[in-house]
Amino acid sequence: MRLFLCEKPSQGRDIAKVLGANRRSDGCLIGPEITVTWCVGHLLEAAPPEAYGKHLKSWSLDHLPIIPQQWQVEVKPKTAAQFNVIKRLLSEARTVVIATDADREGEMIARELLELCNYRGPVQRLWLSALNEASIRKALSSLKSGQETFPLYYSALARSRADWLIGMNLSRLFTLLGRRAGYEGVLSVGRVQTPTLRLVVDRDRAIASFVSEPYWEVDVHLSSMGQPFIASWLPPSSGSDEAGRCLEQALASQTVEAIFSSKTATVLSLQTEHFREAPPLPFDLSTLQEVCSRKLGLGVQETLNIAQALYETHKATSYPRSDCRYLPESMFNEVPTVFDALLETDPALRPALGSLDQSLHSRVWNDAKVTAHHAIIPTSELANLARMSEQERQVYELIRSHYLVQFLPHHEFDRTHVELECGEERLTAVGKQILVQGWKGLLYENTEEDEPNQKAQALPVLQQGTHCAVDDVELKSMRTAAPKALTEGDLIKAMKNVAKLVNDPRLKQKLRETTGIGTEATRAGIIKGLIDRGYLLKKKRALIASAAAHTLIESVPVAVTDPGMTAIWEQALDEIEAGRLSLDAFVAKQVNWIAQLVASCGSLTLAMPIEAGPVCPICDASMLRRKGKSGPFWSCSHYPDCKGTVPIRKDTRRP
Incomplete structure (x- = not known):
């Protein structure tokens, strides 16, 4: 019997469907000469200190450091039944195909079971980046040898x-x-x-420790040939800090009066630079978590759970726990299939897809930069948007849009820096002229964070020596801001x-x-x-x-x-x-x-804050406020030796 060992039941069902293993049994699915079984995450866990000696159950400085001579693992009580199923199947298997998640933790989940159950037969590795049928069939046709991925196990074991x-x-x-x-x-x-x-x-x-300091800015409203724009005053070094901020209110006030009196500003120099911004790459997990935190207000665990559901439940996106933002060259041939699936999934995409160039070969296609996993992208599977929650759909659309922008041209613009003279004062203005909207027509993503608004302003036609009228002068009182939490x-x-x-x-x-x-x-x-x-x-x-x-x-x-x-x-x-x-x-x-x-x-003295709580009803020790799945509660300070708890009433911190 050939045994496929998966990480989760949903993963096992998807693989079993492709293999034709349709007959249900206890903790597994059976087909001709094939059985598919699954873990429920880690079925085993590292043994606690007391497993290496009963005296280690009590906490004492005299027992430290605790160094196991022979490392032990234990079966998790909650999943012991599934462990016994796998143990029996391993004793009957002629070959094992590890089909857990394609990373070092997935490798460890399977290998620690093979080790504990003394399986010594042949091992192969199924390496999956997506759980849709096409990806599973492709991976089944190119199984890796067990030896090839064995070092992943040692890496995970070292981490553990x-x-x-x-x-x-x-x-x-x-x-x-x-x-x-x-x-x-x-x-x-x-x-x-x-x-x-x-x-x-x-x-x-x-x-x-931050101390806010006042500073002053002067904005000068200018115009040339009837077209207005804003320039900023450049304070002299004698009255400014290292960041070029004016620290003297009197100096800034005098400047306002001087600029008003001058009435005109003359262009001293112009410098125009051309910029081409490539589309942002598809997501790796951490970038997805950053963007979802900023745009959707999601916690990082929430984002991971949603990405995992899009991968496992909806089959709409590829493997989420990726550290890579690139795609293998071979996947470029799959673009038309992915586009067809996206359109069938969401017909409202038709106008947007019609503006894309499927032949465009962006920087994302790069074999040299692909790691064990590729970027998180939509799959070629037909997804059901109606079955997604609102947050799942929002995350899915972010992943989808970062894939689609690969088929749009660069965003191109000219940025012009202008230096002007107004009496004895120096001014500067920055303008931006968009030449090609490119990918920003589909996905707006500010690549220059906190860019001042005036950098995006349209400047009139200027040249060296152009005289601009001073329409208004604005003195702005500012304060330095503390770093954000x-x-x-x-x-x-x-x-x-x-x-x-x-x-x-x-x-x-x-x-x-x-x-x-x-x-x-x-x-x-x-x-x-x-x-x-x-x-x-x-x-x-x-x-x-x-x-x-x-x-x-x-x-x-x-x-x-x-x-x-x-x-x-x-x-x-x-x-x-x-x-x-x-x-x-x-x-x-x-x-x-x-x-x-x-x-x-061992001889350190800590200055710890003391948080008072009620007395434990079991051992009379003090209790500490903790947070659980159902909200806060009081827990014995001698946990884990004592597991006494007291609920916290909704109207007070005290029980």
């Missing part, structure tokens, strides 16, 4: 063990140090979550582009070659975890770090909170995947590092 070592040891260490300081909550520390938390804490600090989309972007925060040139270059903090598949979960633990608080769209989060970041060693270091760890996982670093060598380095941290931090 590093997370365990850091999370179990440092969370216990700092929780115990916090209790010593009177804080009874659990202080969770993670290999990725803690540097991510620091990004928000640093932004909070920048906002809190991060949104979830901003945080995703910061996690991905962490190289910008690093000064070391060699480290910066290495970081540019990696994906930053976390991966496309894990970033949303990291942010959600920080929110659920109460480290991050949401105020409308803004993220703010809690008092406990600030104290934790101040107390944890810089090496743990440093985003650059975390990104280097991610790079090490890529090295394992590429076969250039062994799993054992990586884990050994983590073990040594953890031992050093525990030794150096």
